[in-house]
Amino acid sequence: MIGQGKAWKFGNDVDTDLIIPARYLNTSEPSALAQHCMEDADPTFPNKVGEGDIIVAGKNFGCGSSREHAPIAIKAAGVACVIAGSFARIFYRNALNIGLPIFESPEAAEKIQEGDLLEVNEASGQITNLTRKETYQAVPFPPFMQELIKAGGLVAYVAGKGEQ
Amino acid sequence: MGMTITEKILAAHAGLEEVVSGQLINAKLDMVLANDVTAPVSIREFPKLGKASVFDKSKVALVPDHFAPNKDIQSAEQTKIMRDFARKHEIENYFEIGQMGIEHCLLPEQGLTLPGDCIIGADSHTCTYGAVGAFATGVGSTDLAAALATGQAWFRVPESLKFHLFGDLQAWVGGKDLILYIIGKIGVDGARYQAMEFTGETITNLSMDNRFTICNMAIEAGAKNGIIAPDAKTLEYVNARAKRDYKVYQSDANAKYLQVFEIDAATIEPQIAFPHLPENTRSVKEATHVKLDQVVIGSCTNGRLEDLRAAANVLKGKKVHREIRLLVFPGTQQIYRNALAEGIIDALVEAGAAVSTPTCGPCLGGHMGILAKGERALATTNRNFVGRMGHPESEVYLSNPVVAAASAILGRIASPEEVR
Ligand code: SF4
Numbered sequence: 001m002i003g004q005g006k007a008w009k010f011g012n013d014v015d016t017d018l019i020i021p022a023r024y025l026n027t028s029e030p031s032a033l034a035q036h037c038m039e040d041a042d043p044t045f046p047n048k049v050g051e052g053d054i055i056v057a058g059k060n061f062g063c064g065s066s067r068e069h070a071p072i073a074i075k076a077a078g079v080a081c082v083i084a085g086s087f088a089r090i091f092y093r094n095a096l097n098i099g100l101p102i103f104e105s106p107e108a109a110e111k112i113q114e115g116d117l118l119e120v121n122e123a124s125g126q127i128t129n130l131t132r133k134e135t136y137q138a139v140p141f142p143p144f145m146q147e148l149i150k151a152g153g154l155v156a157y158v159a160g161k162g163e164q
Numbered sequence: 165m166g167m168t169i170t171e172k173i174l175a176a177h178a179g180l181e182e183v184v185s186g187q188l189i190n191a192k193l194d195m196v197l198a199n200d201v202t203a204p205v206s207i208r209e210f211p212k213l214g215k216a217s218v219f220d221k222s223k224v225a226l227v228p229d230h231f232a233p234n235k236d237i238q239s240a241e242q243t244k245i246m247r248d249f250a251r252k253h254e255i256e257n258y259f260e261i262g263q264m265g266i267e268h269c270l271l272p273e274q275g276l277t278l279p280g281d282c283i284i285g286a287d288s289h290t291c292t293y294g295a296v297g298a299f300a301t302g303v304g305s306t307d308l309a310a311a312l313a314t315g316q317a318w319f320r321v322p323e324s325l326k327f328h329l330f331g332d333l334q335a336w337v338g339g340k341d342l343i344l345y346i347i348g349k350i351g352v353d354g355a356r357y358q359a360m361e362f363t364g365e366t367i368t369n370l371s372m373d374n375r376f377t378i379c380n381m382a383i384e385a386g387a388k389n390g391i392i393a394p395d396a397k398t399l400e401y402v403n404a405r406a407k408r409d410y411k412v413y414q415s416d417a418n419a420k421y422l423q424v425f426e427i428d429a430a431t432i433e434p435q436i437a438f439p440h441l442p443e444n445t446r447s448v449k450e451a452t453h454v455k456l457d458q459v460v461i462g463s464c465t466n467g468r469l470e471d472l473r474a475a476a477n478v479l480k481g482k483k484v485h486r487e488i489r490l491l492v493f494p495g496t497q498q499i500y501r502n503a504l505a506e507g508i509i510d511a512l513v514e515a516g517a518a519v520s521t522p523t524c525g526p527c528l529g530g531h532m533g534i535l536a537k538g539e540r541a542l543a544t545t546n547r548n549f550v551g552r553m554g555h556p557e558s559e560v561y562l563s564n565p566v567v568a569a570a571s572a573i574l575g576r577i578a579s580p581e582e583v584r
Contacts, residue, residue, distance in 0.1 A: 015547075015549045017549040018549065022201075022530055023529055023530070023551075025231075025530075060356065063386060064288065064547060065287075065547075066290075068205055086356065089356060090303060093303060094306065094307075097304060097306035142188065142320075153306065155310065158213055159212060159213050
């Protein structure tokens with residue numbers, strides 16, 4: 001269960017340059033990346049985002065580059081999970097691999113407004129909007145990915161399997 | 165049931181007779197790539213995987229190209245993490261400054277990406293290698309770390325979209341215009357999670373350099389991979405470079421496609437992608453009002469020999485507009501040398517271009533040509549996102565190399581027709 005978190009809303013096609021601009025990629029330190037998280041979409045975001053808050057965005061979140069620095073920056077900024085209408089493929093993989101929970105729900109992406117208080121059940125994918133008294137259902141993960149998530153990401157999964 | 169070329173390659177690498185779209189598989193890899201931005205994150209994860217060495221030191225490529233030659237102390241430290249790892253693990257395909265090139269120009273040129281290969285790279289434009297008939301896709305650093313240790317990666321077999329292009333190209337139109345046109349039609353998530361397969365007489369008539377440009381930008385439509393089945397041109401290109409065996413796959417006539425797009429390429433004019441998404445395309449004629457501060461010719465999209473040659477032909481005997489900075493980035497040392505030998509570099513410098521050693525440089529707003537607030541650039545690169553080339557309030561427009569060259573002369577977006 002992900003605790004209660006406040007929603008920060010973004011639009012469609014949020015690309016990885018918006019999530020973490022390349023000018024900061026001369027480091028891979030999570031805490032340094034977190035200071036610039038979403039900066040080019042909203043320069044005040046790194047300062048106002050709180051521990052456990054939730055990013056809510058439209059379609060194709062995380063499109064563009066393969067930089068894992070993007071989910072790393074989001075996670076290190078204290079964001080509990082990302083809810084979007086849909087995710088770009090590499091971002092989807094990266095988020096699962098590093099253990100940043102993500103939820104795909106076009107309905108949630110549309111109905112949630114900035115500042116809404118949300119509660120997400122990670123296991124069932126149910127998103128509760130406490131402000132609006134609504135619930136939305138996220139698309140469930142295929143079984144293999146649930147295994148990945150349960151293991152705590154790809155590295156733990158592969159290391160746990162020993163010789164492949 | 166017939167299979168597409170993408171399905172056949174994935175099936176072969178998963179040790180299966182057949183795969184269908186949506187199936188999750190574990191595939192063996194022929195090449196695994198990372199750069200100075202993505203490798204350090206993988207290298208940090210690598211020890212946690214419990215393997216003393218990489219799975220195969222001849223199947224790993226590490227290329228310092230993004231912030232190299234090192235732009236500052238921090239990037240020097242990142243590059244050093246990769247260099248030290250390459251030395252420790254005796255990585256055969258580590259390319260130091262001086263042999264280095266932009267990874268997606270360099271690997272095919274070195275014969276490291278061959279038809280039928282299954283390749284992952286910790287860089288989204290790894291899809292470029294589909295131009296030689298390989299399955300190649302971008303991943304993040306953790307996937308890469310796992311691949312370095314195991315030589316394998318998991319995939320969901322993608323559905324395929326077929327783009328059948330026919331007709332002769334108009335003057336000044338190349339691979340860049342075709343792919344921009346397609347992205348303009350289907351959007352930046354039009355091929356999300358899917359394979360884009362390019363076929364038809366227009367593709368057959370294209371040079372390898374133009375085919376690389378097309379597959380390079382498949383990711384800009386959200387695709388997992390772009391692919392062009394090998395033909396005589398492909399084989400001529402790879403046979404001159406390959407140092408190992410490879411296998412040629414073709415799609416079956418009864419292969420299943422999610423959708424087939426019939427595109428009359430003869431109607432396509434030179435394209436410009438307006439800020440801030442590659443899907444915001446218009447014909448160059450509708451863009452000639454856009455004044456510019458900088459023009460960039462290069463990158464893994466359009467930094468190959470033919471691109472530089474075409475730009476030089478437009479610029480030869482002319483001068484870059486006095487209010488324009490023209491930056492040219494050859495893709496690799498070999499391209500640089502060939503361009504020198506052909507007099508291309510001389511023509512560009514004579515016209516007033518600043519020519520750089522191969523690097524990603526300004527393509528990702530890294531170094532060597534960053535935009536100030538409010539400035540506008542036309543680039544032959546692949547992304548025009550907010551802040552991509554510098555200040556978040558700067559703008560990037562995308563085009564092919566001849567449009568970029570003409571625009572450098574006139575100080576605004578221009579058709580090469582206007583400077584003939
Ligand atoms: S040239 Fe640009 S798009 Fe290509 S690999 Fe370098 S940064 Fe990425």
